[in-house]
Each structure stands twice: as C-alpha cells, then as structure tokens.
Amino acid sequence: MDSQPGNRFFAHRRRCTCGKDIDAARDACPHCGRIYDDPWTRRFARICPLGTYRELILFLFGLVGFQLLGFLLSFIAQAFAQEVLVGAGLTGGSLQQALIDYTRSAAYSSFVNYGAYVLFFVAVLIVIWPDLAYIAKRQFSKWQNYLIGGGLGIVLIVASILWNIIVILLGGGTSDNQASVVNIVTYSPILGIVITGIIGPICEEFAYRVGLFNLGMRINRLAAYLFATVVFGLIHMHDFASVNEWLNFPSYLIAGGILAFTYDRFGLSASITAHVVNNLYAVILTLIAQ
Ligand SMILES: [Zn+2]
Known part of the structure; x- marks a missing residue:
C-alpha cells in the first residue's frame, strides 16, 4: 500500500x-x-461514505436544519396570516385571538411540518448531487436489500409496539412527536403518505445514517452504534424533565439501533425501506383510526 x-x-x-x-x-x-x-x-x-464534511452537513441538517426551516416557515405563515386578517378588518384583541387560533390549526402545522420536510429534502439533494450516480449504483441496485429492509421495517414496528405496551403498563402516554403527527396526517392524508411516509424517512436516513452513523464509523463501529442510538435518542427528547419523554426514550434507542444495523449490514436502500415501512404503517393506522 x-x-x-x-x-x-x-x-x-x-x-x-x-x-x-x-x-x-x-x-x-x-x-x-x-x-x-x-x-x-x-x-x-456495505454503506455509503460521502466524505467527512458532507456527512457532517447532512447530520447538522437533521440536528438543527429541520428546526430552522420550521421556524422560517412558521414566521412566513404568521406574517401572511396577519396580512390576510388585517385586510379582513381585524384589529387589536380580535386580531391577536385570530392569529393564536391560526397557529393552533392543523393547516398551520401541516404547512410548517410538510414544508420543512420538502425544503430538507431539497437541501439533502443539493448536498448529495455530485455523488447521485455513485450512491444509486452502489446502494440502490440490489433488489434483495429492499426485501430485507421491508422485513426489518416490520421488526421495527413490532419492537415499537412492544415498547409502547411496556410504556402504557408503566403509566406513560404517547410522546410529543406522535401526538403532532396525528394532527397533520388527518389534515392532509395524501401529503401524509408522501411526506411523512416517504420523503421524511429518506431525509432522516441521509441525516442519521449517512451523516451520524458514518461519522461514528470514522472512529469505530462501537462509536457508530452509540451515536445511532444514544445521540439519536437525545436529539428526539423535547423535555429532559418529563418522565413521559424518558419512558419513550428507549423507543428511540430501539429504532435507532435497528435502523443502524439495517444500514450497516444491508446499506441505505434497506434502511430507507425499513424506515418507510415503519412510517407508512403509522400514517395508514392513523388514517384508519379516524
Ligand atoms: Zn485517483
């Protein structure tokens, strides 16, 4: 050498x-x-190295980029709503109340959440663009990996159900993440299937597997798995003082661990498929329950 x-x-x-x-x-x-x-x-x-810096950028998208895009879109939506409401003749207290009602509506949270994912997806595409052919050929050409990914997606669903049962037995409830998904999915089922079901998982696999897991692999495999489980779980905590959030914390360790294993052994097409299967199941279940 x-x-x-x-x-x-x-x-x-x-x-x-x-x-x-x-x-x-x-x-x-x-x-x-x-x-x-x-x-x-x-x-x-078996995985998809894109160079340390681009992996870091993808991970930062997942860590703060998505939130920043959400803030940007909520700012735009509120400014636009204010224009419309003022144009409709509202002033003072009634204007304030109408604005508060709007920010609590499913239309508003759908615009912010779906919009942020679409922008996140565009940002990911821009970062991976120079290597799109390399990624497609290296990671997306083996059909077996989609099947294995689908199977591991079902394992992921079963594991989450089992942990949810334990959480309920321990007296906990659904996490903040799950509660907000129900709102926006029922508001627009088609966007729920396309964005929450498919676009979201693609973005998150690039952020947390190609980004976070690869960065860990540059140290060693143990670091990669620690990043993919513990760091991934901590990122999803909204409130460190909430017992309920801590009860849901192991579900992120389980999900992060299964998706990391899927990516490590069978590549990105498998981990994306597993993540899509898991999210589509949640979206369709939500729609059926309505
Ligand atoms: Zn050369």
Missing part, C-alpha cells in the same frame, strides 16, 4: 496515485477509478 490514509482534522483523506485528495473510506478513486482494499474501505464496504 503506497498511500496510508491520513487523519488530518478527522477527515480521513488520502492522496491517490493520480494526485487527487480523496475520502479514505471510498473503495475506488472517483477521479481515476483506482481500487482501494484495506481496513478503511472494508469498514465502509
């Missing part, structure tokens, strides 16, 4: 014989096609 991977700034770059600086996790140079087979590339053999 004539080029040992360096570890400058945690970036795992290596200088290829063609003279280009490449991600040491990639098993082929994207510039000259030279094949690399060593412990670095073997650790990433």
Whole structure:
C-alpha cells in the first residue's frame, strides 16, 4: 500500500496515485477509478461514505436544519396570516385571538411540518448531487436489500409496539412527536403518505445514517452504534424533565439501533425501506383510526 490514509482534522483523506485528495473510506478513486482494499474501505464496504464534511452537513441538517426551516416557515405563515386578517378588518384583541387560533390549526402545522420536510429534502439533494450516480449504483441496485429492509421495517414496528405496551403498563402516554403527527396526517392524508411516509424517512436516513452513523464509523463501529442510538435518542427528547419523554426514550434507542444495523449490514436502500415501512404503517393506522 503506497498511500496510508491520513487523519488530518478527522477527515480521513488520502492522496491517490493520480494526485487527487480523496475520502479514505471510498473503495475506488472517483477521479481515476483506482481500487482501494484495506481496513478503511472494508469498514465502509456495505454503506455509503460521502466524505467527512458532507456527512457532517447532512447530520447538522437533521440536528438543527429541520428546526430552522420550521421556524422560517412558521414566521412566513404568521406574517401572511396577519396580512390576510388585517385586510379582513381585524384589529387589536380580535386580531391577536385570530392569529393564536391560526397557529393552533392543523393547516398551520401541516404547512410548517410538510414544508420543512420538502425544503430538507431539497437541501439533502443539493448536498448529495455530485455523488447521485455513485450512491444509486452502489446502494440502490440490489433488489434483495429492499426485501430485507421491508422485513426489518416490520421488526421495527413490532419492537415499537412492544415498547409502547411496556410504556402504557408503566403509566406513560404517547410522546410529543406522535401526538403532532396525528394532527397533520388527518389534515392532509395524501401529503401524509408522501411526506411523512416517504420523503421524511429518506431525509432522516441521509441525516442519521449517512451523516451520524458514518461519522461514528470514522472512529469505530462501537462509536457508530452509540451515536445511532444514544445521540439519536437525545436529539428526539423535547423535555429532559418529563418522565413521559424518558419512558419513550428507549423507543428511540430501539429504532435507532435497528435502523443502524439495517444500514450497516444491508446499506441505505434497506434502511430507507425499513424506515418507510415503519412510517407508512403509522400514517395508514392513523388514517384508519379516524
Ligand atoms: Zn485517483
């Protein structure tokens, strides 16, 4: 091996014989096609390395980008609603009350949530765009992985149901996340299926598996699984003082662990399929219950 991977700034770059600086996790140079087979590339053999910096960007999208997009859209929606209400002749207290009513409506939360996911999806596409063909060929060409992903999605559903039963037995209730999903899905079933069911999981798999899990793998596999379970769970906590949120915390450890295992062993097409199956099940169940 004539080029040992360096570890400058945690970036795992290596200088290829063609003279280009490449991600040491990639098993082929994207510039000259030279094949690399060593412990670095073997650790990433079944998953999808995109380079440390782009993985960090994808993870940051999941961590703060989605929230920021939500704030932006809620600001736009409220400014627009105010224009309309003032135009309709409302002033003072009645204007304030109408604005409060609007921010509590399903129309408002749907616009903010669905809008944020669509923008999140566009942002992910922009980040992965240069490697779209590489990702498609490397991760989406084996049909078996979709089947295995679907099966592991069912495992994920069963595991969540079992944990929910335990939570109820312990006297807990649904998490804040679940409660808000019911609202927006019933408001627009089609968008619920397309965005909550499919677009959302795609965005989250890029943020938490290609982003967070890959970053952990650049340290070692144990770190990757710790990131995918503990960090993933902590990100989803809305209130650290709430007993109910802590009761739901293990469900994120379970979901994060199963999705990380799915991605680690069978790649991104499998973890996206598992996540889609899990979310579609929740969306369809919500719609049937109405
Ligand atoms: Zn090269």
